[in-house]
Amino acid sequence: MRFVFVMMPLILAVLSGCGGAGNSGGAPADGGTVNRYRTEPVAGKINGATWTFVSGIARNSPYSESTLNLIFVGEATADPCAMFPSKQIMTSVKANVGLTPLGQAPDFRSVTFFWQTPEGGINKIATEGSIDVQEITATEVVGRMIATFDGVTFVNGTFRLKICGQ
Numbered sequence: 001m002r003f004v005f006v007m008m009p010l011i012l013a014v015l016s017g018c019g020g021a022g023n024s025g026g027a028p029a030d031g032g033t034v035n036r037y038r039t040e041p042v043a044g045k046i047n048g049a050t051w052t053f054v055s056g057i058a059r060n061s062p063y064s065e066s067t068l069n070l071i072f073v074g075e076a077t078a079d080p081c082a083m084f085p086s087k088q089i090m091t092s093v094k095a096n097v098g099l100t101p102l103g104q105a106p107d108f109r110s111v112t113f114f115w116q117t118p119e120g121g122i123n124k125i126a127t128e129g130s131i132d133v134q135e136i137t138a139t140e141v142v143g144r145m146i147a148t149f150d151g152v153t154f155v156n157g158t159f160r161l162k163i164c165g166q
Contacts, residue, residue, distance in 0.1 A: 037132065037144040037156060042072060044155035046087060046113050047122070051155065053089075055080045058141040058161040061092060068095045068141060070131075070161055081164035086116035089147070089155060093131050102147060103127030111147035111155075124149040129156075139163055 042053035051074050061067035072089040073080075091111040093100045100109050111126040129146035136142075141161045148154040 037146060037158070040157050042089075042145055042155050042157035042159050044157075045152055046089075046115055046155075047124070048152040051087070053155070053157065053159060056159065056161045057081055057164045059164050060095070066095050067092050068136075070141065070159075072155075072159065072161075080162055088114050090114060091131060091145075091147070093133055095136065097133050097136060100131045100133070102129045102131070111145070113147075113149060113153050124153050126153070137163075 044051060053072050054074050054076050056072040057080050059069045061069050069092045089111060102109050113124040115122050126147040126149040128148040131145045133143040140163055144158045146156045
């Protein structure tokens with residue numbers, strides 16, 4: 001009986017800390033939650049600055065034929081296959097249709113937010129979220145993505161990427 005009186009407050013404290021009014025998955029309120037995709041193009045913030053996906057590419061990985069490297073940029077370019085902008089989002093997924101959770105076994109996939117500063121390049125690695133590849137054709141990859149590093153670096157939305165050669 002004494003055990004119940006001692007343990008009950010501890011159990012209630014643990015249970016009240018789970019759930020509640022916070023947002024799920026640790027994602028910021030305006031960045032969405034894991035597997036709750038926006039229907040607009042990928043957008044969010046990179047290091048606190050508003051960012052919106054404009055163009056991007058998909059390439060076969062030079063290390064694995066079963067992997068696609070995806071690059072998202074917030075600027076238009078005449079030849080997306082020849083670009084290397086100063087601010088971009090990069091990731092890789094299996095080269096087939098399906099959901100890829102970030103930060104989970106067995107692959108531990110991630111999304112890299114990259115931007116250039118006068119001192120050099122900055123990389124922030126997001127392991128919260130997922131990438132849902134919905135279609136792959138001979139010329140493009142279509143899907144949606146949520147990736148969260150923290151409250152000032154996150155994206156959520158849909159994408160259509162041109163497939164480029166090596």
